[in-house]
Amino acid sequence: MNLKETDLPGIGKKFVVQTRSGEKLAIIIHDDGRREMYHYDEENPDDRTRKIVLDDDEARYVSAIVGGVTYQPTALENIEVALGGLIIESYRLESNFKAIGKTIGELRIRQRSGATIIAVIENNQKKHVNPGADLMLTANATVVVIGERLHQQQIRHILLNGSV
Structure with missing residues (x-):
């Protein structure tokens, strides 16, 4: 698994996860708390699909990102x-x-x-x-x-x- 993290000034953070199977998932955590997730087809990186298969440790890592463990957006309730x-x-x-x-x-x-x-x-x-x-x-x-x-x-x- 490969992870790339990018600050998006004025927006939040972007995480791109490349799975061991070659699939790519982009997760954008906005400072207002919204999350956007995109799955890209390995053959056509501009086409988003709806399904991604993650093994157990990949799913735990992605859930930590989505759940705000690795980055807390500035608009969470606290x-x-x-x-x-x-x-x-x-x-x-x-x-x-x-x-x-x-x-x-x-x-x-x-x-x-x-x-x-x-x-x-x-x-x-x-x-x-x-x-x-x-x-x-x-x-x-x-x-x-x-x-x-x-x-x-x-x-x-x-x-x-x-x-x-």
């Missing part, structure tokens, strides 16, 4: 805004998150991830806009963060595991 590479994303702190019971300062969020927490909305709907380092994170709170895509990946890891 992403609020994308501005010039900066993304505002929210994270609900499930009971298994290691960040629960720790303060923003203890987690050293900004230093370790490059992202900034701009708000925390507690389970009782109490809002903390521009919270300080002494705010303790609680279960089921929603943490609103601004940063670039890499920063968002790092903060997600910190909130879940307590470390980068």
Whole structure:
């Protein structure tokens, strides 16, 4: 299996998978969350067909792409805004998150991830806009963060595991 990944500025990402059987599948994930899938005939690459056969590991890989595991479009439900590479994303702190019971300062969020927490909305709907380092994170709170895509990946890891 061969995979080619291409950024489509202003649109999203394009993934082209060439299967071991020689078939080609193009998947376009738009920033608004739409997915387009095209199957191309190996003899006539301009003709799209409707059916493709994937073996088990190919199907799992394609499902990861389509499911947003390898790339999250900027308009998925947990992403609020994308501005010039900066993304505002929210994270609900499930009971298994290691960040629960720790303060923003203890987690050293900004230093370790490059992202900034701009708000925390507690389970009782109490809002903390521009919270300080002494705010303790609680279960089921929603943490609103601004940063670039890499920063968002790092903060997600910190909130879940307590470390980068």
